[in-house]
Amino acid sequence: MAVRLGYDQMLLAKVAESLARAVVQDMRRSVKERHGLASVEPLHAGVFTAVQRFCIDAQRRLVAQLVQAGRLSALGEVVAGIAHEIKNPLHALAGTAEIIDPLIPIDADERRLWEIHRKEIARLSRICERFLSFARPGPSELVPLDLRRVAERLVELIQAEAGQKQIRLILDVSADPVTVRA
Numbered sequence: 387m388a389v390r391l392g393y394d395q396m397l398l399a400k401v402a403e404s405l406a407r408a409v410v411q412d413m414r415r416s417v418k419e420r421h422g423l424a425s426v427e428p429l430h431a432g433v434f435t436a437v438q439r440f441c442i443d444a445q446r447r448l449v450a451q452l453v454q455a456g457r458l459s460a461l462g463e464v465v466a467g468i469a470h471e472i473k474n475p476l477h478a479l480a481g482t483a484e485i486i487d488p489l490i491p492i493d494a495d496e497r498r499l500w501e502i503h504r505k506e507i508a509r510l511s512r513i514c515e516r517f518l519s520f521a522r523p524g525p526s527e528l529v530p531l532d533l534r535r536v537a538e539r540l541v542e543l544i545q546a547e548a549g550q551k552q553i554r555l556i557l558d559v560s561a562d563p564v565t566v567r568a
Contacts, residue, residue, distance in 0.1 A: 462520055462521050463521060465517050465520070465521070466517060466518055466520065466521030468517075469513075469514040469515075469517035469518050470514075470518065472510070472514050473511065473514040473515075473518070476507060476510055476511050476514065479507050480507050480508075480511065483503065483504050483507060486500075487500070487504070528567040528568060529567065529568070530565050530566075530567060531565065531566055531567070531568040532563050532564060532565050533564040533565070533566060534559045534560065534563065534564055537557060537559055538557065538559075541555050541557050
């Protein structure tokens with residue numbers, strides 16, 4: 387199976403390769419200076435070959451880890467999408483269950499099955515929520531937000547639809563900022 391590396395993965399692979407070359411060159415230079423040799427190839431060829439092999443193996447492992455991380459990221463997005471799609475009908479089922487619940491007498495034979503039904507809806511909802519929590523970004527930073535600007539933007543967004551329905555919108559906001567951290 388061919389795996390395409392993304393730009394960030396290719397960049398990291400190139401950095402790892404450059405680092406491996408720099409380490410080998412630095413070691414050669416250090417040995418030459420320390421021992422006053424013109425060339426280290428005949429003397430230490432085996433050592434440098436081993437170091438080069440180690441660096442190349444490290445680079446390959448890094449690329450494999452990057453590919454695996456990319457696959458896991460894509461899998462997480464797919465799982466979150468599926469969980470979201472499952473959660474929508476679950477909300478409808480839970481809403482219907484709330485309406486029907488008082489209609490089934492507590493002492494009715496069907497009540498036990500009905501309770502199982504409600505518990506399973508709640509269990510599936512919790513499972514979906516756990517899947518979605520993996521895809522959610524971390525906590526966001528709170529910044530000052532002027533609610534007047536939010537109201538103005540909201541009016542801009544619904545102005546056209548309101549006009550089509552002969553609804554006139556009037557925005558009456560304070561002249562002073564109404565700031566919250568959001």
